[in-house]
Amino acid sequence: MTAKEIRQAFLSFFESKQHHVVPSAPIVVKNDPTLMFTNAGMNQFKDLFLGEAAIKYSRVADTQRCLRVSGKHNDLEEVGIDTYHHTMFEMLGNWSFGDPARPAGGYFKKEAIAWSWELLTEVYKIPKDKLYVTYFEGDEKEGLEKDQEAYDLWKQYVDESHILPGNKKDNFWEMGDTGPCGPCSEIHVDCRTDEEKALIDGATLVNADHPQVIEIWNNVFMQFNRLKNGSLQSLPAKHVDTGMGFERLVRVLQEKTSNYDTDVFQPMIQFIAEKSGIKYGTDEKTDIAMRVMADHIRAISFVIADGQLPSNNKAGYVIRRILRRAVRYAYTFLDFKEPFLNQLVPLLAEQFKAVFDELISQQDFVQKVVLEEEVSFLKTLEQGINYFERQMLASKMWADSSVLEGGSAFFLQDTYGFPIDLTNLMAMEKGGSVDMAGFNIALEEQKNRSRAATTIDTGDWVVVNTDEQSEFVGYDDLEIETEILKYRKV
Ligand code: ATP
Ligand code: MG
Ligand code: MG
Ligand code: MG
Numbered sequence: 001m002t003a004k005e006i007r008q009a010f011l012s013f014f015e016s017k018q019h020h021v022v023p024s025a026p027i028v029v030k031n032d033p034t035l036m037f038t039n040a041g042m043n044q045f046k047d048l049f050l051g052e053a054a055i056k057y058s059r060v061a062d063t064q065r066c067l068r069v070s071g072k073h074n075d076l077e078e079v080g081i082d083t084y085h086h087t088m089f090e091m092l093g094n095w096s097f098g099d100p101a102r103p104a105g106g107y108f109k110k111e112a113i114a115w116s117w118e119l120l121t122e123v124y125k126i127p128k129d130k131l132y133v134t135y136f137e138g139d140e141k142e143g144l145e146k147d148q149e150a151y152d153l154w155k156q157y158v159d160e161s162h163i164l165p166g167n168k169k170d171n172f173w174e175m176g177d178t179g180p181c182g183p184c185s186e187i188h189v190d191c192r193t194d195e196e197k198a199l200i201d202g203a204t205l206v207n208a209d210h211p212q213v214i215e216i217w218n219n220v221f222m223q224f225n226r227l228k229n230g231s232l233q234s235l236p237a238k239h240v241d242t243g244m245g246f247e248r249l250v251r252v253l254q255e256k257t258s259n260y261d262t263d264v265f266q267p268m269i270q271f272i273a274e275k276s277g278i279k280y281g282t283d284e285k286t287d288i289a290m291r292v293m294a295d296h297i298r299a300i301s302f303v304i305a306d307g308q309l310p311s312n313n314k315a316g317y318v319i320r321r322i323l324r325r326a327v328r329y330a331y332t333f334l335d336f337k338e339p340f341l342n343q344l345v346p347l348l349a350e351q352f353k354a355v356f357d358e359l360i361s362q363q364d365f366v367q368k369v370v371l372e373e374e375v376s377f378l379k380t381l382e383q384g385i386n387y388f389e390r391q392m393l394a395s396k397m398w399a400d401s402s403v404l405e406g407g408s409a410f411f412l413q414d415t416y417g418f419p420i421d422l423t424n425l426m427a428m429e430k431g432g433s434v435d436m437a438g439f440n441i442a443l444e445e446q447k448n449r450s451r452a453a454t455t456i457d458t459g460d461w462v463v464v465n466t467d468e469q470s471e472f473v474g475y476d477d478l479e480i481e482t483e484i485l486k487y488r489k490v
Helices: 003-016 041-049 109-125 148-155 194-199 245-254 268-276 285-306 314-335 341-351 364-400 406-416 420-429 436-453
Strands: 059-067 089-097 132-135 163-164 173-175 179-190 213-224 234-244 472-475 483-488
Touching: 003 089, 003 245, 041 059, 041 089, 041 148, 041 234, 059 483, 089 245, 089 285, 109 148, 109 179, 109 213, 109 234, 132 148, 148 163, 148 179, 148 436, 163 245, 163 483, 173 213, 213 245, 213 268, 234 245, 245 472, 268 285, 268 341, 268 472, 285 314, 314 341, 314 364, 341 364, 364 406, 364 420, 406 420, 406 436
Parallel strands: 132 163
Antiparallel strands: 059 089, 089 234, 132 179, 173 179, 179 213, 213 234, 472 483
């Protein structure tokens, strides 16, 4: 099956189960202070789960473009290095929104489990012995019960040796500190060869970051509401929220060992390989660079098409960082000294025709923005790399250390436009690191300097520039409401 057919089979299957197929929401989130980018299919239905919006359809399915590069879900460091985490990916999903009283109304664990099994084993024909399922094992400390109901339902279809308990981290989903939550059941596929399987039991590799035993589908059963005092209340209307990684599913069905070997990524990888004159699959370093480029251009293109331009602020800076990361990989490992990434945009637009038409309708604009960004960063990239090399050499010579001084990392950002995570990555490639404490001090000093410089003396009072003109330079690992935003003046 081609990727296109696989996507369509998912949507048609749930349509045949009376689901209403809806379009993907944009990848850029505009009206939610807790989220910058859509990171799961359920985001666009949040108000329904919270009971703050009217339910129009009880059963819904779609493919949602997602981005996981910030906040609670940040997979950026894995991308390209492993072969199954992407920045931008499609999440196929089916939902049930409460209210079993309506015709073709809501459903819960029984139907969700039966249908996910039917789809995977009868429509997609994945051999049953390759599949493992998990259920929530309970958590005594938290007063959470084991999900016996899910276990018993799975037992009708799956051999007990392939039904595994999972902890709160992997198998209990919560929207936040309060609100809807519940146990989940995940489906994992063991794609190893028979020889590999003979060595270790697949069950021990589930949720263990094994590159060939991967999670494909999460089925969340929202049955509780967590109150402010921490206690759990049963929800009057229970919901189902599922998410399946499309690129992972395609890899399983096309019997590949990497998502990048499927027809989702190969056209781009082959184009990059041809233009660089380097074959994919010959060297791990150049392979990673090709994977990163093929991955990152998707994130960049969809974010721009959905209305967020690269900039020095918040979401705009997140996307600029990703773009610069891709440009540096192309420049250093594949010798692309001229702008190149933008040439991938038409390929991508063609690929997503009739799936996400947003890209094709704005193809020229997106390509132009990417080109401009590339031109701008390529002006300082070489000098920045040379500076970085000199500073690393100096710390080796004078301090016998592979730690880049914080001040140098700051200089790289301030003068050459190297985002700190790029400098970190470059230091790591040399087996070193960056003195982050020093970097933060330099950043703070700069902030104070520019604050002082822009303080306007008006006699009886002073006006200090507000953060609106600040440049976003860091983004920590928590959701935006709790994250530490680090600003400096432009
Ligand atoms: P993982 O444990 O592999 O990081 P997850 O548990 O974080 O995945 P969920 O939040 O459960 O993922 O999302 C539902 C599905 O989306 C996953 O089962 C997986 O197939 C897919 N998925 C999650 N993150 C990514 C990603 N970065 N790239 C591609 N697919 C992903
Ligand atoms: Mg994850
Ligand atoms: Mg997981
Ligand atoms: Mg999961």
